[in-house]
Amino acid sequence: MALSNSKPSLHTSLSPALLQLYDANNCVVVIIDVLRATSTIATALYNGAKYVIPVDSVAKCIELGKQINCVTAGERDGKIAEGLSYGNSPFEYSRAFIEGKILVLTTTNGTKLLHMALDKGAKHIITGSFANLSVVCDYLVAQKQNVILACAAWKDRVNIEDTLFAGAVIHRIKDHFTINCDSSGIAETIYLDAKKDLYGYMKKHNASHYLRLTGYGLEKDIRYCLTEDAADVLPLYEDGKLFRLHDIHKNNV
Amino acid sequence: MALSNSKPSLHTSLSPALLQLYDANNCVVVIIDVLRATSTIATALYNGAKYVIPVDSVAKCIELGKQINCVTAGERDGKIAEGLSYGNSPFEYSRAFIEGKILVLTTTNGTKLLHMALDKGAKHIITGSFANLSVVCDYLVAQKQNVILACAAWKDRVNIEDTLFAGAVIHRIKDHFTINCDSSGIAETIYLDAKKDLYGYMKKHNASHYLRLTGYGLEKDIRYCLTEDAADVLPLYEDGKLFRLHDIHKNNV
Numbered sequence: 294m295a296l297s298n299s300k301p302s303l304h305t306s307l308s309p310a311l312l313q314l315y316d317a318n319n320c321v322v323v324i325i326d327v328l329r330a331t332s333t334i335a336t337a338l339y340n341g342a343k344y345v346i347p348v349d350s351v352a353k354c355i356e357l358g359k360q361i362n363c364v365t366a367g368e369r370d371g372k373i374a375e376g377l378s379y380g381n382s383p384f385e386y387s388r389a390f391i392e393g394k395i396l397v398l399t400t401t402n403g404t405k406l407l408h409m410a411l412d413k414g415a416k417h418i419i420t421g422s423f424a425n426l427s428v429v430c431d432y433l434v435a436q437k438q439n440v441i442l443a444c445a446a447w448k449d450r451v452n453i454e455d456t457l458f459a460g461a462v463i464h465r466i467k468d469h470f471t472i473n474c475d476s477s478g479i480a481e482t483i484y485l486d487a488k489k490d491l492y493g494y495m496k497k498h499n500a501s502h503y504l505r506l507t508g509y510g511l512e513k514d515i516r517y518c519l520t521e522d523a524a525d526v527l528p529l530y531e532d533g534k535l536f537r538l539h540d541i542h543k544n545n546v
Numbered sequence: 547m548a549l550s551n552s553k554p555s556l557h558t559s560l561s562p563a564l565l566q567l568y569d570a571n572n573c574v575v576v577i578i579d580v581l582r583a584t585s586t587i588a589t590a591l592y593n594g595a596k597y598v599i600p601v602d603s604v605a606k607c608i609e610l611g612k613q614i615n616c617v618t619a620g621e622r623d624g625k626i627a628e629g630l631s632y633g634n635s636p637f638e639y640s641r642a643f644i645e646g647k648i649l650v651l652t653t654t655n656g657t658k659l660l661h662m663a664l665d666k667g668a669k670h671i672i673t674g675s676f677a678n679l680s681v682v683c684d685y686l687v688a689q690k691q692n693v694i695l696a697c698a699a700w701k702d703r704v705n706i707e708d709t710l711f712a713g714a715v716i717h718r719i720k721d722h723f724t725i726n727c728d729s730s731g732i733a734e735t736i737y738l739d740a741k742k743d744l745y746g747y748m749k750k751h752n753a754s755h756y757l758r759l760t761g762y763g764l765e766k767d768i769r770y771c772l773t774e775d776a777a778d779v780l781p782l783y784e785d786g787k788l789f790r791l792h793d794i795h796k797n798n799v
């Protein structure tokens with residue numbers, strides 16, 4: 294915890310391969326996987342999912358699907374993975390479909406990162422995306438703890454959309470933190486350059502995920518995942534599950 | 547080598563911890579350590595140093611100093627390292643001092659990265675800095691090979707100045723390459739945002755090296771290292787030494 298008379302610190306880890314460079318002990322760690330895991334998690338919880346269990350493999354997803362009554366979801370190469378029932382698109386998780394259900398979602402990059410943050414002693418782990426930008430920012434300011442914005446990237450390669458989201462958070466809350474972190478300055482700069490047209494920025498720079506998802510005909514997913522506050526809930530990780538923060542307080546889960 | 551009817555690729559590795567993600571085999575790898583190793587190397591060669599031997603420890607530097615007639619140089623915590631004779635500032639390497647001499651320089655981040663690139667089968671390794679921006683760009687375009695811009699960073703943490711230099715290179719030569727690399731798009735964006743006042747950009751974002759070097763009273767070094775083409779030579783690595791490219795061709799070293 295920061296000293297009472299100084300601001301807590303904020304750092305940005307642009308790739309899971311860099312997370313080890315930062316001291317996550319007692320931090321709030323924000324897992325960022327904008328296209329599309331953390332956008333889909335926010336959307337499912339916003340639309341009433343009971344909770345989300347993130348797992349790092351299709352096999353574990355299938356296994357859980359046999360053990361509990363849940364929706365199993367995940368994609369490989371743009372298609373629903375064999376043995377699972379649903380995909381990674383936030384549009385699959387309408388209220389009519391997901392309300393009251395448990396969603397088990399495979400997210401390779403994001404789940405790996407989440408477990409790394411746990412192992413390193415993070416105090417709280419939340420997930421962030423443009424879909425819940427404002428509630429993430431409000432939470433981080435209210436916590437008054439050191440923060441690490443942890444980008445899931447793509448197979449450890451830095452990606453534009455997660456960096457843009459980190460920059461959006463930094464731009465909004467930087468006055469509440471001490472930021473001596475070059476990656477944070479870089480993230481804020483690209484966000485400010487791109488913010489008028491995030492989709493156009495992704496397209497202009499041939500962002501790898503832009504190319505991958507448009508190749509599958511998923512422009513609509515990208516546009517949704519770059520829209521602010523479409524699903525304003527705060528997913529908080531506890532005991533292997535992502536809950537809405539509000540529910541944790543209410544139900545003392 | 548790229549196919550004759552397609553452009554070669556260009557990737558940017560923002561930290562040595564990320565270099566392994568890129569295929570360096572047969573590439574031209576540009577080692578970037580703007581503050582101050584690669585700026586000082588360009589300056590020493592521009593001012594007539596015979597060649598520069600980069601080593602990764604003070605001990606190796608001292609050892610070489612006993613074996614050959616050379617200038618040993620390196621700093622730790624802003625001071626000349628114990629047992630060495632000179633520091634890391636480009637201002638120490640005037641023509642009057644360095645012409646005809648061999649410089650042995652300790653550069654922890656840069657030398658480690660150079661050896662990684664060698665191990666991964668790089669075809670050519672050069673060093674880049676704003677001091678030799680134009681000749682680096684001209685060389686990369688002329689080679690028509692795949693390129694990796696490899697930032698030395700700071701103890702694996704991404705830094706602003708090396709990313710800015712990668713962005714400057716990309717902005718100048720991107721039409722000659724196929725670039726599907728989010729880090730390259732990020733680097734070009736921050737360079738375009740910062741280029742009118744690189745020093746001001748470093749200061750505004752509390753860049754870690756800006757804080758470190760100004761703490762030692764080295765504003766002048768930072769300003770020089772952000773000045774384009776002050777030492778327009780191309781340092782090329784061969785057999786453990788960095789030569790001026792011109793000398794290699796002339797003398798068939």
